[in-house]
Amino acid sequence: MRYDRINMTVQGQKTGEARLTAYLLDPVSVLPKRARPLVIVVPGGGYQYCSDREREPIVMKFLAMGCHACILDYSVSPNRFPVALRELALAIATVRDHAKDWHVDPESVLVCGFSAGGHLACSIGTFWNRSVTYEGIGRKAEEVRPDGLILCYPVITSGEYCHAGSFEELLGEDAQPELGQAVSLELRVTDQMPPVFLWHTVTDDTVPVENSLLLAGAMQKNRVNFEMHIYPSGCHGLSLAAEETAGSQDYWLEPGCQSWVSLVQSWIENQRWKKTEGPGKSGQ
Numbered sequence: 001m002r003y004d005r006i007n008m009t010v011q012g013q014k015t016g017e018a019r020l021t022a023y024l025l026d027p028v029s030v031l032p033k034r035a036r037p038l039v040i041v042v043p044g045g046g047y048q049y050c051s052d053r054e055r056e057p058i059v060m061k062f063l064a065m066g067c068h069a070c071i072l073d074y075s076v077s078p079n080r081f082p083v084a085l086r087e088l089a090l091a092i093a094t095v096r097d098h099a100k101d102w103h104v105d106p107e108s109v110l111v112c113g114f115s116a117g118g119h120l121a122c123s124i125g126t127f128w129n130r131s132v133t134y135e136g137i138g139r140k141a142e143e144v145r146p147d148g149l150i151l152c153y154p155v156i157t158s159g160e161y162c163h164a165g166s167f168e169e170l171l172g173e174d175a176q177p178e179l180g181q182a183v184s185l186e187l188r189v190t191d192q193m194p195p196v197f198l199w200h201t202v203t204d205d206t207v208p209v210e211n212s213l214l215l216a217g218a219m220q221k222n223r224v225n226f227e228m229h230i231y232p233s234g235c236h237g238l239s240l241a242a243e244e245t246a247g248s249q250d251y252w253l254e255p256g257c258q259s260w261v262s263l264v265q266s267w268i269e270n271q272r273w274k275k276t277e278g279p280g281k282s283g284q
Contacts, residue, residue: 001023001026001063002024002026004021005020005022006019006020006022007019008020008090008094010087010090010137011136012082013079013083014075014083015078015079016075018074018075018084019072020070020071021070021071021073022068022069022070023059023069023070023071024068024102025066025068025103033103034103035099035105036067036068036104037068037109038069038070038095039062039070039112040070040071040072040091040095040109040110040146041054041072041112041113042074042112042113042114042117043055043071043114043117044115044116045076045116045117046116046163046166046169047077047166048076048165050076050117051115051237053239054114054115054237054239054245056071057239057244058114058239058240061240062112068102070091072087074120075087076169077169080171081170081179081183082133082136084120084170085120085123085124085127085132085133086136086137088120088123088124089128089134089144090139090144092111092124092143092144092145093137093139093144096109096143108147110146110148110149111150112149113150114153114237115152115155115163115207115236115237116155116166116170117154118153119155119166119183121150121151121154122149122151122156122185122215123183124149125146125194125196126189126193127188128141128144128145128146147195148195148196148197148268149194149195150196150197150264151196151197151212151215152260153199153200154207154212154215155167155207155211156186156214156215157184157186157210157211158180158183159214160210161210161211161214163206163207163211167180167183171183186215186217189215189222190222191222191223193222195271196219196225196226197226197264197267198212198215198216198228198229199229199257200212201230201231201232201233201234201257202230202231202232203232203233203234203235204234204235204236205235206235206236206237207236209230212230231254231256231257231260232256233254233256234254234257235251235252238252238254240261241255241257241258241260242255
C-alpha cells in the first residue's frame with residue numbers, strides 16, 4: 001500500500017488549505033491493471049472539526065473491501081458555505097485526475113460522510129451540477145459528480161428536525177432563513193442525484209432519524225436509486241459501532257448496528273457503476 005497527500009486551495013478559505021490523504025492498495029499479480037473503486041471519507045464534527053473516530057478506522061474497512069480510500073480534511077467554521085462543498089468537489093475531480101496513476105476506476109468514485117460530513121457528502125450529491133459548485137473551482141459538472149453516496153446518520157434538514165449547531169457553523173449565526181432553506185437537502189433532491197446508501201438509528205437524539213426519513217421520501221419521489229437501513233437503537237456518532245471506535249465509551253458500542261459495514265460492502269459490489277446510464281449521469 002502507498003500513500004499520497006494533496007493540499008487543495010479554493011476561494012474563500014479562511015483557515016488554510018484542505019487536505020486529501022489517499023490510501024492506495026498495491027496491484028496484485030493476478031490483476032496488475034485492475035482499476036478499483038475509491039471512497040472519499042468525510043468525517044463529521046458539526047462543521048466545527050473533523051472527528052478522528054470517523055477517519056482511519058473507516059478507511060481501513062474500505063481497504064479491506066478492496067477499495068482505495070481517501071480522507072478529506074475539509075474547512076470548518078469560521079469558513080462558510082460553499083467553501084467545504086467546493087473542496088469536496090475538487091477532491092472528486094482530483095481523484096479522477098489521478099485515476100491512471102492511482103489505479104482508480106474514474107466511474108466508481110464514492111463519498112462516505114458521517115453526521116455533518118454526511119450533510120457535506122449529500123450536498124455534493126445534490127449540488128454537483130450547480131454552477132456554485134463547479135465553476136468556483138474551474139471544473140466541469142461531470143468532473144465533480146460522485147458516482148455514489150454513503151450517508152451515515154447524516155444532517156439533512158434545516159427545518160423542524162434540524163441539528164441547529166451544524167447549520168450555524170456552516171452558515172453563520174446571522175444567516176438569513178432563505179440560506180438555511182437552500183442547504184436543507186431534502187428540498188434539493190432531483191433525479192440527477194447518484195445512488196445512495198443510507199443508515200440511521202431511531203434513538204439518535206442529536207440528529208433525529210427524521211433527517212434520513214425526509215431524505216428518503218425526497219429520493220423516492222424523484223426516483224433516486226437508494227438503500228436505507230434504520231436500526232432500532234443506538235446513539236449519534238456510532239462510527240463503526242464497535243470497540244475500535246467506542247473506546248471506553250459504552251454508548252458508542254452498539255453490536256446491532258455493526259452490520260452497516262457488511263451491508264455497504266454488498267451495496268458497493270452490487271452497483272454497476274460503469275454499466276448504468278441512468279438518472280444523474282448528465283450535467284445541466
